[in-house]
Structure formats: C-alpha cells, structure tokens
Amino acid sequence: MALDLTINGAAHSVDADPETPLLWVIRDYVGLTGTKFSCGMAQCGACTVHVDGQPVRSCTFPASAAVGKAITTIEGVSDDGSHPVQVAWKELDAPQCGYCQSGMIMATLALLERTPEPTDADIDAAVTNICRCGTYHRIRAAIHRAAQLIKAEA
Amino acid sequence: MTEKNRTTLDRREFLATSTAATGAFVLGFWLPPNARAAVPHGASWYEDPANREINAWIVIDPDDTVTIRIAQTELGQGVWTSNAMMVCEELACDWDTVKLEYASANRDFREAAPEWTLPVPGEGAYDRDGGGAPEFRDRSYVNGIPDSLYRRMRTNAAASVRDGRYYLQLAGAEARERLLLAAASELSVPVNELAVKDGVITHAASGRTLSYGQVAARAAETPHPNPEAINIKPPSEWTLMGTEQHNRDVPMKVTGETMYGIDVRLPGMKWAAVRSCPVYGGDIQSFDFDAVRERPGVVSAHQLPIPNPELIRGRVFGGGVAIVADHWHQAKAAIDAMPIEWDIPAHLANRNTAGMHTELVAALDAPGTVRVDEGDVDAVLAKADRVIEATYSTPYLPRARMEPGNATVLVTDERVDIWIGDQSPQETRHSAAVITGIPEENVYVHLCHLGGGYGRNGNGPQAEHAITIANENRGTPIHMLWSREEDFVGTTYRAMGVARLRAALDDDGWPLAIDVRTAMQGDGFGPTSSFNNVARYHAPNYRFSNHTTDFHVPVGTRRGIGQAAHEFYRESFIDELAHAAGKDPYLYRRELVARSNLPHKDDLVRALDLAAEMSDWGTPLPEGLARAIALEERGADVEGTVTISAVVHTVSITRDGRVKLERVDMAHDKGFGLVNPLSVKKQLEGQIVWFYNDAMLQKNTVADGRIVENNYDRFPVARIHESPPEINIQFFETNHWLKGLGHDRATSVQSAIGDAIFQITGKRYRDLPFGQHDLSWG
Incomplete structure (x- = not known):
C-alpha cells in the first residue's frame, strides 16, 4: 500500500x-x-x-x-551545512566518527526551537542521544555556540 | 604498462564484468546524489582515477587539484586528516584545497612498496630529526603485509602516526622533489634556484612561476635520481604538522553526507539479515525457511558455517543463517520469525560469569608465566610485619560501536568487490579470496568511513558473513547488516580478568616487595602491559606473573586492550598502599617512580608534577568531592617510543550515591611533536568518556554460554550529563617520539573514581563497573 x-x-x-x-x-x-x-x-x-x-x-x-x-x-536542515547548528558543530570540530551526529543535531534543533538559550541542565535533559566516541564535551560547547549564532542572526 | 593505466584498466574491467553479470550496470556505480557529493573527490570507487599520479599517494590534475590518497580508515580518530597533513607538509601544496581519497587495497596487493619507503630515516625513538621507531608487525598469513604498496593499511594499536609518519613524509618529499626537477627542466634552470610554496614553484632570478598542475605531467615521467637521499623535515621545520587543524571530514559529518558502509547502495542490491548461534562454537541444527519464505520481499535463506577461524585470527564464532530480502527490515522481520534450532556443545551451554570468575581466581594460584622475578618476593612477604593484599576484577567488554557490522559484496566469477568500513582491509581482501576461490589480485576492497571502530571494527566476521552470502548469490550485490543484537554476538570482547596484588611495606610505608599476578584467558590481548620488565612503582623485590584460562568467548583488540585493565589494577593498588602508609598518593607515586629503574622515569615524574599543579592538588575540597591521581604509560619500561600521561580526576558523590566526574586535569607527553594537536585533544576527551563507561557502567556477563547484554538498554553508554564539565589538557615536551595515544589514555578514570569512592564513602570496591554497587554514604 x-x-x-x-x-x-x-x-x-x-x-x-x-x-x-x-x-x-x-x-x-x-x-x-x-x-x-x-x-x-x-x-x-x-x-x-x-x-x-x-x-x-x-x-x-x-x-x-x-x-x-x-x-x-x-x-x-540546510542545503549546504550553513545552519547555525551545523556551523557551530564545525567551529568546535565536534564530530569524531560522526555516526551519531545527525541525531545529535536533530535533537539540538528541537531543543533550540523551544529553548533558544539553554542551560547545561536543559541540554542534559533534551539531548539524550548516545555518542560512543565521547564527543559530549564539544557537543555541549557547540550547542551553546549555536544558540549564540542564532541569537546574533535574529 | 604504467601503474596509472593499470588502475584505469581495472576500472574498465569492473564495468564490463558487472554488465555481463547483471545486465544492469550500464552506467557504472549508482549512488544517491547526496552520497556522490559526500564521497571525497576522486574516491576510487565511484569515478575514474585522476590522471597525473606522481607517486602512489599523490595525484595532481592539470587544474592544480592535489589529491592525497589515504591508506587507512577514518573511524573518528582523525587519520583522514593527519595522514594528509604529513604528506602535505612535505609536498608544500595548499592545505586548504587538497582533496582526499581512499587508496586502493587491490593495488596494494598487486604492487610492492617503493624501495625508498622501506628504510626509516634517522636513529630511532630519540632522534628528533628522524622517522622515529615504527613497529610494523608481520602477519605472515596475511599476504602483502608489511611491504606491500601502502605498507600498513591496518588501523590499530594507536600506531598510525608512529608507523606511517616517516613514509608519508617521504612520499610528500619525493613528489615535491620530482615536481621541482620537472620545473627545472621546463624552465632550463638549476633546480636549486627554485622555491615552492602552496603548490607554486618560483624561479626568483627570472620571476617566472609554474604551478604544480603545469608540471605534474612531466613530473610523473621524471624518476627521482636518488630517492635514498630524500630527507624528511624535522619538527623545527614543520609549518602544517604541529598546528591545530579541523578534521577534513567534519563538514560532511554535519550534513549527513558521509558515506559509511551502511550507506552503500548498488543497483539490484539485496539485503541480508543474519542470526548467529548466540553461544560461540555452536552451530545451526535446523531452520524452517518455509515458515517465512512467503513473507513480503523475502528471497532466499543461506546457512552460514562457523566462520573459518584462520581468517579471523583464530577466533571461533558460531554458525548461523542469513535471509536475503528486498529490504533489510523485511529480512530482519523474517529471520526474527523463523524457527531456528541450535546445536550447542554441552560443555559450553552451562558456562556463566560466576563460574568463569571462579576459574580466573583459581588460575592465580596455579602455575603461570613468570615475567619478572627480582629479589626474593616470597621470603620478604613471609616475614613482613605488614602485608597489603587486594584482588581486582574487570568484566568482558565489547566495542559497541554505533554502526552495526555490515558489508556490501558483489561476487562474480571473475572478481569480488567489497564496500566496507574496515580497520584491516588487507585481511578482508585475503578472506574474500579464500572464501570465493577467486584470486586475491581480483579482490577490490572499497573503503568507507566507519561509524566507530575501537579495535579492528570488532575483529568479527562481518566481511566473512557478507562474502559468504554474496558468493552464493553471484552477480547480485548483497548488503549484509547485523542488527544491534547481532553486533554484540559478532564482536570480540576485551577479556575479563582478575589480578591479585600483594605488597610488603616497611615501617615507613614503602614497599619492600610487590607481587603481581594477573589472569585472563590465554588469547587475551596485552597480558604483559603495565607490569612487565620493570616495576613502575619501585620495590626491591618484584615479581609479575601471568596466569591463563581457556574460555569460549572470542577476545580481541578493544580500545585500551589489556593495558586498560592492568592500569586499573596497578593504580588502584598504589592508592591503597598510599592510604595504608598514610602518605599523599601523588607524592607516594612520585617517590616510587623516582626510585625505579624505568628508563623514562624523569618524564613520568614531570607528568605527575604537572597534573598535580594543574589540578590545585592539595587544596581543600567541599564534602562529597575528592581528587585522585594516576599514571598512564605505554612503553615506560623499555628504551624506545613511549607515551606518558598523568591525570587528576575530581569526583563528586552525592549522599544517595550518584557519581560525577567533575573535572579532569591531564598532563600529556608531547614527544618531539604532535601532528594535529586538536585531533589529539579530541581523542583524549573521547577516551575520558570511554573509560568512564568502563569504570561506572559497562559489563558483559555470560549466562548459559551466551552474552547477556546485547543492546543499549542493558548495556548502558554514558550520555551528555555524565561527561565531565571541565577538561584541562596540557602537553609537555619530551625527548622521544610517541608510541601512540588513540586507545590507552584516560584509563585513570577507573582507579580515580574507585579511590574517590573510598575517600568519600569509606568503601573500597575492586570490581568494575562501580555503578553496580551501593555508593551512598553519610
């Protein structure tokens, strides 16, 4: 069907x-x-x-x-990797193997949509995806950076 | 015939063969448009090779496009970038525009390494200007290693820079010198009057310039007159190496365009799902394909024999069955519904973790292999007033990479094509030849990025499964994909182990004798690490012995190998001794390292001092927080390459027992130079999380002969809230080349959390993971 x-x-x-x-x-x-x-x-x-x-x-x-x-x-998300979340990810060089990163970015987009300036606790609650390479340190920094970039664009 | 043409001919052969076999491949490979864009320009498996090859690593097009071939696999460790940096440093081309592609593993079989890539320049590990001390290890049953064209295509042992740096630098230098010779010929000037920067050759006297693209054709035909005389740049002359470079594949990793093995799509392709016997060494007794053959999309079923252990380093997995269907979810649903009876050897069907642990502990008291025996350990222990004894244990652990095992294979009567993310394509190439009977020179392994590796992507039979199924479906591309649960069956494990350490202390708390006994199954990896040759923490009487058992769970080279467990044992025990002696664990370590006969002890002391300083060691912490320090080293016991780090972890534990790694201060050996310090930092950050997982969360148990935890519900992985909020990394200069740092750093998380638990709660646990215990206090 x-x-x-x-x-x-x-x-x-x-x-x-x-x-x-x-x-x-x-x-x-x-x-x-x-x-x-x-x-x-x-x-x-x-x-x-x-x-x-x-x-x-x-x-x-x-x-x-x-x-x-x-x-x-x-x-x-964008035609060319230019969405602020993608830009922030690149600035921080966040991915390692990269396999989880599509999901991480989609979870982050949803978070920033409803919480434009998330706290660390907001991030902990909303981005619960697994990264086996352990890129969380840079992902957290990239989420905060993306929030800045989006705010600057607005 | 030139090498270039031979490569081109191979390409045509593929098209002709495939068309004959399926009638469908008239346009060559088909890939989704996004995938085509994602594969780095010139990847050998989707478009014709570029046409101005200078040497096997470097291609320069007339439009000045420089393509560097990468002969190892990117799995998140940054090899895609660091290998290219090493070539580019010497080639003197424009880093920002260089393009990367995977090297051909097929060509690697057909051609020998150029002679000039074989001798290592310089005097070894302590020669700053030389090529370091590579440690190629021969695998005699794997054809072409180590002196095939691309030398070492394996990606393992954190050794890509250590082993590959010198010949990748040589490759860049050889090409640069030939490009300059070609330019000198073109301009009719002496070569020593030419200079080059960013791929532009300048003759200053006349003001004339030539680009690499303009002279590439001539350079390709210009042999190097004296390749033995090629020099590589010492660190003092590096301009690209040693700088922080973003990984070149990150842009495609934020758009979903990266091509992993799981993303390969071919016309006419069918999908296969697999079910293997959950007990290693077991086999299929029967399966009822008739019960599911009418389900949507289902095509065929194939019994899979126990994979030939000779192809997978002796490991014994189980026999199984595959179902081929139009879509993978159809194949998976069918195999889930299909009745399967297993033939499980009785002696394996009742194995369980508790029994295996008992065997390991018993092995500690059975005769073992004595590696070091200095002084008279037994006599000193027998008469000592004060003996400290502790027995530690570590569980089976898998890699649990996020991309489940997969491979896409097309077998025809003439050749085999394999698309796979693979940490050892040379071995996979060999497997394909043995399974299909097709000569290895006609096997093509098309490398894809890996969704995590952490140790030869499982060492398990993912390629062998796919090749076996495709060999029974000649002419049809088969994409074999394991489910998450099958990935836990198809992987190998870090061996579970135990260790008993005993020490006799003198009146001041210093060790008079230390006895170390470790036990793991006989084929486990890294049994001698951390304790061999020389005691890291000095005792006048020192003995170290290995004891073994025979278990059926296949073990392999998981990130950290035996060293991760052994450093947990060693550093935990030193903490226990320091507490027993009433001494500061940092200063206690420092003194015992200083007393040792370790050739690298000065650097170990420097690491401890720097980590302590970084962490404000000794300053008061609020209740519920504690600091613990530990050493990490590989190679400190012998002269040669080594990597040293010392780490202070600041840990909090709530009264209800919730542990958090609050802050990590790491002092890390820089050696003579790091190729890409940013990539190194990322590897260190990642390993902090990796060993947090080992310390707090993860274990695999065995019940009824089978691995129990087989998905992320029962096999937890740390999430972002468990990542330490503060990570400080400082590099310190040392006078040696590094051994590597991609798999055995941050092992200290384990002992440090253990000691923090002791400091805060008063409880001492010696079996990982700590998360299985009640850590509440107060």
Whole structure:
C-alpha cells in the first residue's frame, strides 16, 4: 500500500507496509541515508528526525503515523551545512566518527526551537542521544555556540 | 604498462564484468546524489582515477587539484586528516584545497612498496630529526603485509602516526622533489634556484612561476635520481604538522553526507539479515525457511558455517543463517520469525560469569608465566610485619560501536568487490579470496568511513558473513547488516580478568616487595602491559606473573586492550598502599617512580608534577568531592617510543550515591611533536568518556554460554550529563617520539573514581563497573 509522506518539503509516495519503521522508509525507500540505524529500540537517538517539529526516534516510529505530517531529516536542515547548528558543530570540530551526529543535531534543533538559550541542565535533559566516541564535551560547547549564532542572526 | 593505466584498466574491467553479470550496470556505480557529493573527490570507487599520479599517494590534475590518497580508515580518530597533513607538509601544496581519497587495497596487493619507503630515516625513538621507531608487525598469513604498496593499511594499536609518519613524509618529499626537477627542466634552470610554496614553484632570478598542475605531467615521467637521499623535515621545520587543524571530514559529518558502509547502495542490491548461534562454537541444527519464505520481499535463506577461524585470527564464532530480502527490515522481520534450532556443545551451554570468575581466581594460584622475578618476593612477604593484599576484577567488554557490522559484496566469477568500513582491509581482501576461490589480485576492497571502530571494527566476521552470502548469490550485490543484537554476538570482547596484588611495606610505608599476578584467558590481548620488565612503582623485590584460562568467548583488540585493565589494577593498588602508609598518593607515586629503574622515569615524574599543579592538588575540597591521581604509560619500561600521561580526576558523590566526574586535569607527553594537536585533544576527551563507561557502567556477563547484554538498554553508554564539565589538557615536551595515544589514555578514570569512592564513602570496591554497587554514604 502506498504511504504518502512529506520529507524535507518533498512529497514521496512509498510502497511499504504501514508498520515499517519510519527510519527504513527514509533510508531504504526514499534513499536519504543521513539518518542512522544503530540500536533499533529508541535507545540511542542516532535515528532522530522531526515529525511536525517534534524529535522522534524513527527506528520505532511507524511510517504510517507520519502520513500527512512534515518530516524533517538531517538533509533538510540546510542545503549546504550553513545552519547555525551545523556551523557551530564545525567551529568546535565536534564530530569524531560522526555516526551519531545527525541525531545529535536533530535533537539540538528541537531543543533550540523551544529553548533558544539553554542551560547545561536543559541540554542534559533534551539531548539524550548516545555518542560512543565521547564527543559530549564539544557537543555541549557547540550547542551553546549555536544558540549564540542564532541569537546574533535574529 | 604504467601503474596509472593499470588502475584505469581495472576500472574498465569492473564495468564490463558487472554488465555481463547483471545486465544492469550500464552506467557504472549508482549512488544517491547526496552520497556522490559526500564521497571525497576522486574516491576510487565511484569515478575514474585522476590522471597525473606522481607517486602512489599523490595525484595532481592539470587544474592544480592535489589529491592525497589515504591508506587507512577514518573511524573518528582523525587519520583522514593527519595522514594528509604529513604528506602535505612535505609536498608544500595548499592545505586548504587538497582533496582526499581512499587508496586502493587491490593495488596494494598487486604492487610492492617503493624501495625508498622501506628504510626509516634517522636513529630511532630519540632522534628528533628522524622517522622515529615504527613497529610494523608481520602477519605472515596475511599476504602483502608489511611491504606491500601502502605498507600498513591496518588501523590499530594507536600506531598510525608512529608507523606511517616517516613514509608519508617521504612520499610528500619525493613528489615535491620530482615536481621541482620537472620545473627545472621546463624552465632550463638549476633546480636549486627554485622555491615552492602552496603548490607554486618560483624561479626568483627570472620571476617566472609554474604551478604544480603545469608540471605534474612531466613530473610523473621524471624518476627521482636518488630517492635514498630524500630527507624528511624535522619538527623545527614543520609549518602544517604541529598546528591545530579541523578534521577534513567534519563538514560532511554535519550534513549527513558521509558515506559509511551502511550507506552503500548498488543497483539490484539485496539485503541480508543474519542470526548467529548466540553461544560461540555452536552451530545451526535446523531452520524452517518455509515458515517465512512467503513473507513480503523475502528471497532466499543461506546457512552460514562457523566462520573459518584462520581468517579471523583464530577466533571461533558460531554458525548461523542469513535471509536475503528486498529490504533489510523485511529480512530482519523474517529471520526474527523463523524457527531456528541450535546445536550447542554441552560443555559450553552451562558456562556463566560466576563460574568463569571462579576459574580466573583459581588460575592465580596455579602455575603461570613468570615475567619478572627480582629479589626474593616470597621470603620478604613471609616475614613482613605488614602485608597489603587486594584482588581486582574487570568484566568482558565489547566495542559497541554505533554502526552495526555490515558489508556490501558483489561476487562474480571473475572478481569480488567489497564496500566496507574496515580497520584491516588487507585481511578482508585475503578472506574474500579464500572464501570465493577467486584470486586475491581480483579482490577490490572499497573503503568507507566507519561509524566507530575501537579495535579492528570488532575483529568479527562481518566481511566473512557478507562474502559468504554474496558468493552464493553471484552477480547480485548483497548488503549484509547485523542488527544491534547481532553486533554484540559478532564482536570480540576485551577479556575479563582478575589480578591479585600483594605488597610488603616497611615501617615507613614503602614497599619492600610487590607481587603481581594477573589472569585472563590465554588469547587475551596485552597480558604483559603495565607490569612487565620493570616495576613502575619501585620495590626491591618484584615479581609479575601471568596466569591463563581457556574460555569460549572470542577476545580481541578493544580500545585500551589489556593495558586498560592492568592500569586499573596497578593504580588502584598504589592508592591503597598510599592510604595504608598514610602518605599523599601523588607524592607516594612520585617517590616510587623516582626510585625505579624505568628508563623514562624523569618524564613520568614531570607528568605527575604537572597534573598535580594543574589540578590545585592539595587544596581543600567541599564534602562529597575528592581528587585522585594516576599514571598512564605505554612503553615506560623499555628504551624506545613511549607515551606518558598523568591525570587528576575530581569526583563528586552525592549522599544517595550518584557519581560525577567533575573535572579532569591531564598532563600529556608531547614527544618531539604532535601532528594535529586538536585531533589529539579530541581523542583524549573521547577516551575520558570511554573509560568512564568502563569504570561506572559497562559489563558483559555470560549466562548459559551466551552474552547477556546485547543492546543499549542493558548495556548502558554514558550520555551528555555524565561527561565531565571541565577538561584541562596540557602537553609537555619530551625527548622521544610517541608510541601512540588513540586507545590507552584516560584509563585513570577507573582507579580515580574507585579511590574517590573510598575517600568519600569509606568503601573500597575492586570490581568494575562501580555503578553496580551501593555508593551512598553519610
């Protein structure tokens, strides 16, 4: 059965079982591979995308539940890596292996949307993704830096 | 035939073969548009090689584009950048515009290393101007190592800079000198009248300039007249090396464009999910494919034999089964639903952690291998008034990298193509040849970035699984992907271990004798680290012995290897001795190192002093906080390369037992020079979190012969709130080349948290992770 999905503003009609996790629809049916698979049980956050602006862990989120909603993936954040969060990430040289970073950035975007100047405690509560390389020190600094950049733009 | 043409011919062979096999590859490789953009320009597996190769590492196009080939795998450690910096330093090209691509592991098999890359310049570890002291280790069953074209394609042992620096610098210098010779010929001037900067050659006397692109074709045909005479720049002349450079792949890591193995897509590709026997050494008894073959997308099932241990360094995994389907989630759902019966050897089916721990402790009292035996340890211990004894234990630990094991493989009757993030492509190349019967010279390993590595990406059979399945589906590309749970089955583990340390103390609390016994399974890695040759903390009588058991869990080279456990044992015990002696743990260490016969003891003392100074050691802390100090070293016991660090950790513990690493002050050996100090800092920061995980959170247990914790719900990983808010790193100059720092730094988190727990709560725990204990106090 066809699922009509809107991903990064583009319409996609996908012939997949409605219960297929949104992650696999994004990665394997639509071909956007920036969103990552790691645990498959909503533990690590590598698969974080936005559905109507809310961060969801797409590995356990049925694709059918996203029909009619706006799905945003890392590919939709900017065309060229110029979003302030991406700029801050580059300034701090935050990623190591990078595998978790798409999810980290999506979690951060959702945080900054509702809390433009987050405290460390806000970050601890909102960015609960796993990074096995241990890049948290730079991620925290990059989140604060991104908040500054966004404020300066406003 | 030139090397360049041979590479080109290979490319055409691939296209012709693939078209014949599938009828689908008329346009060559297909990749998603985002992936095409993400793969660094010129990557050998998606577009034709550039055409002005100077040597195997360097290609220069007529438009001045310089491409540097990287023969090791980027897994977050920064090798993509640091290897290129070493080449670029000598090549004198424009760092900001240089492009990077992975080197061809196939060509590595076909060609020998140039003669001029073999001798190491200079006098070894203490020669500032030389190439250091590389430690290539021969793996005789792996063809082409270590003197194949790209030398060492493995990415392990924190050795990429130590082993590769000299020949990467030589590669840059050889190319630069040939480019200058070509320019001199072009301009008809003596070569010594030319200067070069950022890829532009200038003849000052006449004011004429030539770009590298303009002379690359001529340089490619100009042999070096005397390659044995090529010099490499000493650190005093470095202009790029030694500066903080952002990693070159970070921009694509913030847009999702990085191509990991899991992201490879080929036309006609099918996906495979795997289920292996959860007990190592077990095999398939039966499976009922008929029960699931009608499910959507399902194509076929394949029994997987126990992977040939000879291909994976002797490790025994389990047999299994794979299901191939149109999409991976279909294959995964089918294999989850398929009835499978296992054939598990009875003697393995009842193994469990408690029994294995008992065996390890028993091994401590059985005969072992005595590595060091100075003085008469038994006699001194027997008559001593005061003997301190402690037994420590460490669990099995996996890498738990975030990208689950995967590989995409296309086997035809003529060749094998493998797309994989792999820390040892030379070994994977060999595996493909053995499994398929296709000559190794026709195996192509197309390297991808790795979503974490931490030790030869598991040493497990991810490539072997994919090759086996693809070999039974010749002509169809197969993307094999392990689930997270399968990744815990397919990985190797850091061996679980125990250690018993005993010391006799004199009336002033100084050790008269120290006896160290460690036990781990016989094939564990790093059994001699931290204690061998010379006692790091001096005792006139010193003995160190290894004791072994035979367990079925496959062990491998996890970040930190045996050293991480051994430094936990050693530094914890020294803290216990210092407390027993009533002495300051920093000054106690300092005195015992100073008394030692360690060749690098002066640098160890400097590290301790700097860390203590950085941390305000000795100043009062509020209740609930404590500081602990520890030494980290690899190689301090023998002359040669070494890496030394000392760290003070400031730890808080709430009354209800919540531990936090508040502040880390690390004094770190700089050696003669760090290639990319920013990358080094990132590695050190990451390892603080890594060993916090080991100290507080992680263990794998065995029940009924199988690993119990197999996903992040039961195998916790620290999150951002557990990362220390303050990290201070200072480098101090030393007069040696470094051994490496990517896997065994910050091991001190373990002993330091243990000692902080003791200082704050009065409780001494000796088994990791500490998080399993009640740490409340007051």
